[in-house]
Amino acid sequence: MKINDIPVRTATAPDPLDHFKWPNADYTRTPYRVFTDEAIHEREMQRIFQGPTWNYLALEAEIPEPGSYKTVQVGNMPVVVSRNQQGEVKAFVNRCAHRGATVVRQEFGKADNHPCIYHQWNYDSAGSLCGVPYRRGLNGNGGYPADFKPGQHGLQRLNIALYKGLIFGSFSDDAPDLIEYLGPNVVMHLDRIFIKPVKILGYHRQRISANWKLYFENIKDPYHAGLLHTFMATFGVYRSTQRGNTLLSPGGGHAVVYSVTNTDDTASVVEAYKGTTNKYQDDFALSDPALLQWTPDFHDGIGNLIISVFPNMVVHQILNTLATRQVRPLGTGAMELYWTYFGFEDDAAEQTAARLRQLNLVGPAGYISMEDGEAIRLVQQSVAGERDATSFIEMGGRGPIVDADHVVTEVCTRGFWQQYARTMGFEPEAS
Structure with a gap:
């Protein structure tokens, strides 16, 4: 159909994305096309952010x-x-x-x-x-x-x-009950963090030249942190050698990943980091050790915790720093990360000062987060224009997408893609 020689798509014309299906059923492959395709991005805005999600x-x-x-x-x-x-x-x-x-x-x-x-x-x-x-x-x-x-x-x-002082919104009347949507693992760990009234300490805004989903791949991949972040590995803020857990929501889209501080030793760390390049530096020291002084808010030994909720929320505890992060897409090739830092209303002045000092770990110029932004930018840069190739997501194995009692796994990343594909109508063909 044409109007004044301009092609017009009729209301009954098929959507070419209806033929786009995920390449395998256990989500160990992700088509790079999802990070660059404008039509996919438009469908995300409608089906995910304006769909039956919170x-x-x-x-x-x-x-x-x-x-x-x-x-x-x-x-x-x-x-x-x-x-x-x-x-x-x-x-x-x-x-x-x-x-x-x-x-x-x-x-x-x-x-x-x-x-x-x-x-x-x-x-x-x-x-x-x-x-x-x-x-x-x-x-x-x-x-x-x-x-x-x-x-x-x-x-x-x-x-x-509303839940525990967190505000969620949905454009859809078909969104499930929020507690059902979050699932028991997320609810349990939100209950752990939001144990009393909070006070706002400040904000960061970080623009990253990468697709918003690459950030979720990163945040749901716990084992990268001990390899990408020299600071975390060297000073024990987080290492894959520490005891930890990887927990998913029933649909796979949300996850909780945590590690328990001081549950490894020098020998295990040295052995684990053999063959890596400058990721564990046993001769490094801090000019100001107060940066990593930790007075636990909780009594379970967890020093690093990430809660991620599909499609746009992260809550973190890294030592004494607490924050939410809101993921904001800016087209196919850019995103903004909006950080809200908080403490508790009854914090003493010294505790607030410690939280503010540890903000240097994260945010756009943090000892940790700066490297995440660059890593996913490099992915976006290299997959531009790619239509057929896929990633390889098999750390921790193939098959069922289930909880793990360790953090050397990509199962949460696969869970994210499972939820994404279902919401977008990209589920793989039945075998």
């Missing part, structure tokens, strides 16, 4: 009072998370219902209402339209039709679910 938005502590708000991003959608005047948490799309302009332009704030700068359409703290200039015209001229109803022109709202 997206992490913010911490309740970030919007403590009626009228408090924060601007965030869900997939490619700008969103405001806010407390209305009754103190209820709400979230709405940050795009004027009139002509599409961004309404709320500040990252944080407190306001009873939000006027759009363009034509002054005014919205309340729940996103409802509460004021329209010249609604009945001016001096007998103009005005909206008699059947114009402000109640029909509010900002698009998200469904909200």
